[in-house]
Structure formats: structure tokens, C-alpha cells
Amino acid sequence: MWLLAAALASAAGLAPARGRFLVAERDLRDPNFAETVVLLADYGTEGAMGLIVNWPTAAPLGHLDPAFEGAEGAEDRLWVGGPVAREVVLMLLRSERDLTGARRVFDDVHLSLSRELLEAVLAGRIEVDDYRLYSGYAGWSPGQLDGELAAGGWRVAPGDADLVFHRDPDGVWPELIRRGEVKWTGRGGGDAVSAGAAPSGRAAAAR
Numbered sequence: 001m002w003l004l005a006a007a008l009a010s011a012a013g014l015a016p017a018r019g020r021f022l023v024a025e026r027d028l029r030d031p032n033f034a035e036t037v038v039l040l041a042d043y044g045t046e047g048a049m050g051l052i053v054n055w056p057t058a059a060p061l062g063h064l065d066p067a068f069e070g071a072e073g074a075e076d077r078l079w080v081g082g083p084v085a086r087e088v089v090l091m092l093l094r095s096e097r098d099l100t101g102a103r104r105v106f107d108d109v110h111l112s113l114s115r116e117l118l119e120a121v122l123a124g125r126i127e128v129d130d131y132r133l134y135s136g137y138a139g140w141s142p143g144q145l146d147g148e149l150a151a152g153g154w155r156v157a158p159g160d161a162d163l164v165f166h167r168d169p170d171g172v173w174p175e176l177i178r179r180g181e182v183k184w185t186g187r188g189g190g191d192a193v194s195a196g197a198a199p200s201g202r203a204a205a206a207r
Helices: 002-012 115-122 144-150 169-185 202-206
Strands: 021-024 037-044 047-052 056-060 077-080 084-094 103-106 109-112 130-140 154-157
Touching: 021 169, 037 103, 037 169, 047 077, 047 144, 084 115, 130 144, 144 154, 154 169
Parallel strands: 077 130
Antiparallel strands: 021 037, 021 154, 037 047, 047 130, 056 077, 084 109, 084 130, 103 109
16 A cells, blocks of 8 residues: 555655654644644655644743753744644754754754753753744654545645745745646746735734
């Protein structure tokens, strides 16, 4: 099933893989994923796992367990990573160098579940170019994501580190939808989030 789905997706466009985006199609109504962009951190015969990158919350990092060193008083926001294990805190970091306790997902983007690394970054003992903390993650059992792809619930897009850490999360989903439509109609491309793209409203609701 996994090989068949990957082959079909490859024939139609990009196949799902670590470091690529899942972009929710316009008619995906699941409230956990409507108008979301998921960065795939794992994909294979054992299933898939990723983080939603365009769903900020209004909660500051200070809402983390006060036992987390550096979290108290931090003004950065927590992000919703997905509906699975919302009590788990994960971190995406941007760094050219390898980081102990983190795994490179693609380019300079790393994923970590290490509390030691999280606290070192929050406390300023380790410098990175950017980071975000996520509550929970998106997970699929073997074959589940393949079925959703076959049903047309998602499109696959190349990973883009600038979009993972973009300061306008409302514009990320519309921009990737636009890029996909431009690709299929052959009218050219674009790399920046379009100022005129219709916002998804998730970030606005979080403010």
C-alpha cells in the first residue's frame, strides 16, 4: 500500500517524504487539519509523523511547566503541532550546524524532543537562528496517510525553511495553495508569501 501510494503520488507530482510539506486541500474539513501545512518529519512503512507549522496559539512559552528552565517570562508563543499527545513538547530549530539532541529534517531545520536542548536554547546557552515550540504532533498509522493522499485530502510540496519559520503564519497555507495552482496552470512561480493571498485565519484567531 505504501509503495503503491508513493508511486502514484510520484507520478502525479511529489511523493511524501521527510522534509516535505503536506498542504491541506481546500475541501479538507477535518477541524484538526483544515487549512494547515504539515512538515513531514518521518514517512515510511511504519507510518508518518509531522508538525503543523501554521497554527500558533495565544499562549506564551511561559505557560509551559515552570520547571522548564528559561520558559518563565518568555514571550514567544506555543504552536499547535497536531492533535496527538498534546502534552508532549517538541521543538523545531534552525541551525546550519548539527545539534546534539536534535535530528536534521531537511536543510537547516532540525526536530528535537530533548528537554536538555530545549532548556539550553530557552536559557540562551545554545544559539540557533530560530526556533519554535509545539504542543503535540500529527501522526498517521501505516497506510493511513497514503489513503488520505489517494482520496485527495492533501497535496505534497517541497519543504521551505523560510515558510516553516515565517512571521506571517496566516499566509503560509494560501501561498502554498497558490504555488501548487500556478505550477499546474504553468503561469510561473513565486517564492515569497503573497501579500494579497487570502489568510487562513488560524493565526488571527490566536491573537
